[in-house]
Amino acid sequence: MTLKEHLTNGLSNPSEPHSKLFLMNDSSRRESISGSVMDGLTIESSKATYTVYKIRWLILTLFVLYSASNSFQWTQYAIIEDTVLSYYGVSSAVVSWTSMVYMITYVPLIFPGSWLLDKTGLRVTTILGAFGTCAGAWLKVFSVPQDMFWLGFVGQTVVAISQVFILNVPPRLAAVWFGADQVSSACSIGVFGNQLGVALGFLLPPMLVKSTGTMEEIGHDFQLMFYLVAGFTSVLFVFILLFFKAAPPTPPSAAADLGSTIDSNFLQSIKTLLMNRNYVLLLISYGLNVGTFYAISTLLNRVILTYYPGASEDAGRIGLVIVVAGMAGSVVCGLILDKTHRFKETTLAVYTSSVIGMIIFTFTLDCGLIGVVYLSSIILGFFMTGYLPVGFEFASEVTYPEPEGTTSGILNAVVQVFGILTTLLYGWMLDEVGDRWANLTLCALLALGAAVTAAIRSDLRRQAAQNKA
Template identity: 30%
Template sequence: METNQQDSTSTALLSDRDSQQDGDSDGEEVKYVVYKKRWLVLFIVTFLGFSSDMIWMSFSPAATIMADYYNVSINEINVVSLAHMILPIGFSFVASWLLDSYGLRPSLLIGSWVALIGSVLRVISTMHFMPSSWRFPVVLTGQAIAATVAPIFNVCTTKVSEQWFGPKQRSLSTMVVSASYGITLANLITPIIIKYKGVQFMFILYAGFPLFGALITTFGMTSSKPPTPPSPSAAAGVQPFWPGVKQILKNRQFIILMLLVGLESGLFDALSVVAEEMMCTHGYEPTFSGLVMGVQSGVGVFGALFASLYVDRTKLFEETLKVLYCLSSTSVALMMTVSCIPHMQAPILITNIAYGIFSSAAYPIALELSVETSYPVAEGTSNGLILMFIHLEGVIFTFILEALSQPMTNYERIHQKCNPTTPHHQGSNVTSGYHGYNNSYGIHGYYDSSTYHPSRFYNSVTKTNVSEPKDMTVAMMVFAGLECFQAIALTLFFKSGNRRLKAEETMEPAEGESSVNA
């Protein structure tokens, strides 16, 4: 066994079942080892998820701007963002099989390099030599390629925690990997980068993240597992993929958790796609909606951190999750209400901060609880099914929210901040507010707010597909209602058996012993 300098050492006895499974004789002493290299593995996996989220969130924070740049409708831009929700519906299952069958390192190598290929195609779509009719299909193709491997970075969260971390750090590990760092940063900086540097610069910058991710995975991720397991459950092993799928689909409590976590997180993802549309018709700038989503994800990291530390210590997974979802639904109901009222920036930010803290704190706990509820099914299997339903329900609710949109009122047409290019005055020639490549947010373009006038929309010669935004007040109320339904249903109907915790109690080391920290 290869270890670094040991901080503390002790031994533990595996049960007869575990000793036989590992090929050891009955009663043989083994060490549960927690390696310092786990932090490098955690960083690599977290960074890959961060870079994937940056690719995903390149469009929705500035949907109207990107629609103008690619000469398409906002609905077509939403399709680009939805690629990271539609394709993972099927590829989450593939990612689960890949992780459970071949391990962490091969799966991450495939994911990191394929994501880089998708990012390069996005950059190519902005090049001067690219025919205008090809630009949008090429960027959509690049986005789709990156989306096919995104589930690998999401599904592996609980597997990293189980295989590399001890019982007292598993929830913390899951929280670190699953936190929305990329969503936070992309929502904050994407509109600003496009405004001052252009779309091409933004794509090139964001392509640097998967490049670095591919390199550190190739040279830093040397193995899928540590030489010695960090906990009794990791030593005991899990079921193979296909038997695990059959067993988990018969687990009623897991099905309830899967559907309801999918509902809440799917709504969260849908909101990230349509947030700008929801707010701009009520007079809020795209930069403000980007700030709202960025702050929401950013503060959520702190909420998730404290909640993960709490459940690692208390093991009150179910109770904590139910409380967080109830608080989350209350916060989002208030947020949706005040977002329908113009000039309510401060209340929107306050309620949004509360929603981000509670919703983001609940997510890693839900992932750990899925493992507890389905043990001894492999972590990749349970996590993959959860993510599959998150994306499925996210896509469904995105289309439902869009379908519930209504034509803008006259007041909204005057005060909306959605359409970025309008004529100076009625009867004049159409004058774009954009300067630079292709008369839009281009390679060196920026938006000149002095030409902006929200009184009417237009279709210029080169921008024939720009459509009028819609009022999404009804959609926002339905969103809040679904969040409240999810919290009530989970509180009433879900009961976790904490199977992994109970199994580990029968495999605990003798009193006074602990695992090796190497």
Template identity: 35%
Template sequence: MEFQEYKYRWVILLLYCLAEAMNAMVWITCSSITSVISKTYNVSTFAVALCSLVYMIAYIPLVFPSNYILDTYGLKAGTIIGIGITTLGAWFHVGAYDNFWSILVGSILGGIGQPFLLNAPAKLAAFWFRPNTRAIATTIGSVSNPIGIAIGFGLPGIIVTSSKSKEEIGNLMLVEACLSTAVCISCIIFFKSKPKTPPSNSADMKREEFLPSMKQLLKNKNFIMLFIFFAMGQGALNAFATLLDQISKPYGFSSSDNSLFGALVIIFGLIGSGIAGGIVAVTQRYRISCLVIAFGSLGGIVAFLAVLPLESTLWSAIFASVLGLLLMPILPVSFEFVCEVTFPIGEAMSGGFLNWGGQIVGIAEVGLSYLLSNQAIIVGIICSSGILLGGLCMVFVKQDLRRTNNDKVHNLNNELHYEGLVSMLSGELTH
């Protein structure tokens, strides 16, 4: 079979990125204005944090049906379900003009839609892109979540300017609902599951069934170690995003400051992800890259929390940028690496389990932080301990690039077959 790469792949990638960004925006939109929402609706800060926590909680049971739908019915079915439920949740958020509980219900719906989108980047890259561009496509797809988080951090700071205003919070939610609706309609019209012709041999191979895949994953030592590494890093990132307002408020930082810090984490995280994605695309040094991410982000999160008592917006902004630069690349690098070490298991299955671990750890770290008073030092100890454990696990992971090796063997066989045909035809012509 002759493999082919279509220009339409960029349309598919763009639509996916927009859908995932909308879901992430709906998730995190309350975090930077936790104090404002708490005062406006007379609810506890923990009730506001639940709007973020329900995303992590919903993911845990829904990872299994969402993976099944993505692997069985395709990317289009999963993407439309994900953005459709997210959009419904965004319109429930518009009830913020009246009460807080509609915001919570909307967040629950967004959490239900999340796994259908969050598990898809590596699968999309595998089905639409050639091996030499898969890592770049996965990087772009996976950073759409942080882009959505940046929007979710940034918009509240622009629209919600007073300390107590249901109208402004309602306006914020209305803007987000309209954006999500536009993306949902675009996905329904233009999104496709896969091209007519696959871009590589591995894309054309039949993936393992659901239950056999689960058994293989649990027996794969590389996957187990990578799972712990990712869960600790992603869990720390989720906990940090959820608790940012609470841990910085005692040092005099405003909601606008928190929006700035959150946006800087994401912006520089995108830069770091682009650099890391480019490096692994060229060198395929996944293991070394993961080790750098682990121990670099460990220093980054400790440094950020250490400068908060200085009550300096400048220094806090600088180290928020450093944290994002070092921690965010865990997303694209891990998603590509796990597809390599678990091939031929479906990309949605392996990537979905990584996200599953990240959500569980995020819930645990947020819950533990609340139990221990949410002080910056407590959050720092919890998150940095997890990242350290993940880095130590990565030491034991082997660079087993099964998917890449499969494509190389297939390409070599094709070249040998072609050379054999040329040699045979040349021999016949000379006679």
């Protein structure tokens, strides 16, 4: 039901539960909360009634697990690069491409992916993405023989293509299912799913696939890892088919209600977004930050083993620390945004802290004490990966009422380009000039991103629409 219909029906039929009006003057406006286990929570404002449904938490949980099952496979090969090299006999560059294929495939496919999300809704695209993630995982099961790495790469590519139905979803899912006072937190939890998968992708492969042992033992380790992932994605695909829904029966907020009444034109939306000065600046700053994170994540094994030979499991755990700290940062930032709605200030503070964290990481890497590297990784991860949902939500604010799927889709497409370029630059510098200058270059890129963030104006359009409604 649209906002206009809420108003019309509220006057003609005051007893209708989702259209009740409170005719009060400005001094006596209030909110009341009621609801039931079946119907959810009803928020009644001075103009219209909006209901949030308890099933939204199941929808969000399924998305988190689905996103994690995909992002887990991003660094599945790269974090155990030394083992992959010895078992399959491929080059370091090929292993790096198992990570970068996620970035390469996303760029051309995000536009049809965003169009499909805009036209068909969350359920169709989620089913497609879950099926692709599951199919790619099963292809890897058959890539265990030492001469079958090419099949594993094909499976990795299928999973990477499926990512196009994941990265741009959190702000859309939050806006469609959650009320105005929970939308930033819900977006943060949605992004948390991607981070959870990356964290497990750093932690589990080095534990499951040991770098020591015979080729036969390593082969068994690979087979166990691939079977576990394929089994989990299969069960999750069935649950998504059974329980994942496109949208609630009624909009959860005034902003969602108004947005649902707007007929979006995909090409016109892209044109409008690219003409939005604040959004273009955010594309650059977000790309620099996340591109830096991609570069570090892809080449972390090589960087850590430079100073701590044989520390493959430590490399995985340091990656885990970076991402888990980022999860905490994401949740904290989401709560801050929901409480304060200070998007520009929060974004700039988190970004500046990312620069400081990267500088600390750079100058503690060669200290000889790997425990110190763990500590510096916590600081780096809390702010660098904690920035991810903040950037998503800020983009939704400055571009409202353009579709969140299109907004975040373009944002992520630009991120992949930055990720590819930054990873290639970082890898080249590690080989040619060493990690110190390579990391200082990343510090400079983050400092540039902070300066660009400072130039973004705080034009909170979604908040304005919510307040006016």
